[in-house]
Amino acid sequence: MKGIEVWIWIIAGIVVAFIMFSVFVQLMGFVTKSRETEDAKRTFGTLSTEVDSLCDSPIGQSTKSTFTFPESVSVVYSAPDPAKYYEIGNRTYGNFVCINIANDTTCQQVRCKVEFDPVKNSENILSLVDTILGQPHYQDYQLSLTKSLCGVSVLRSGESPTDFCP
Numbered sequence: 001m002k003g004i005e006v007w008i009w010i011i012a013g014i015v016v017a018f019i020m021f022s023v024f025v026q027l028m029g030f031v032t033k034s035r036e037t038e039d040a041k042r043t044f045g046t047l048s049t050e051v052d053s054l055c056d057s058p059i060g061q062s063t064k065s066t067f068t069f070p071e072s073v074s075v076v077y078s079a080p081d082p083a084k085y086y087e088i089g090n091r092t093y094g095n096f097v098c099i100n101i102a103n104d105t106t107c108q109q110v111r112c113k114v115e116f117d118p119v120k121n122s123e124n125i126l127s128l129v130d131t132i133l134g135q136p137h138y139q140d141y142q143l144s145l146t147k148s149l150c151g152v153s154v155l156r157s158g159e160s161p162t163d164f165c166p
Contacts, residue, residue, distance in 0.1 A: 113151035
């Protein structure tokens with residue numbers, strides 16, 4: 001009987017250890033995702049503030065900034081209506097600057113129309129592994145913000161604003 005009791009305790013210990021490990025991994029994943037979301041919202045707030053401040057600037061005023069987004073951000077764009085996302089020639093236009101974080105879209109209205117070259121991320125298996133290990137993967141985007149005749153253009157470095165106002 002003693003041998004069976006020992007094996008029961010060993011099996012119970014393995015099951016408890018597995019449950020504790022699973023809970024720990026889930027908790028770490030949740031903490032990492034929460035930190036990524038807060039970082040993304042902070043960077044998005046900086047971006048929308050810079051766009052809003054350029055709305056009152058003279059035409060031709062520009063600034064270059066680097067924005068860092070975690071891979072949980074699928075797209076950053078502008079839109080005329082926060083509920084809709086559509087591109088015209090790989091650009092988006094509208095008075096709202098929006099971010100999609102883990103299928104949750106947040107938009108902020110700005111004072112002028114914005115032409116935006118959407119910032120798109122795609123998750124891959126390496127980013128999933130990094131998330132599980134508590135090391136989120138971030139991507140830097142060098143964006144040029146320029147006051148144009150139509151509003152503010154947020155484009156990747158080296159790109160030019162469109163010549164027409166959609």
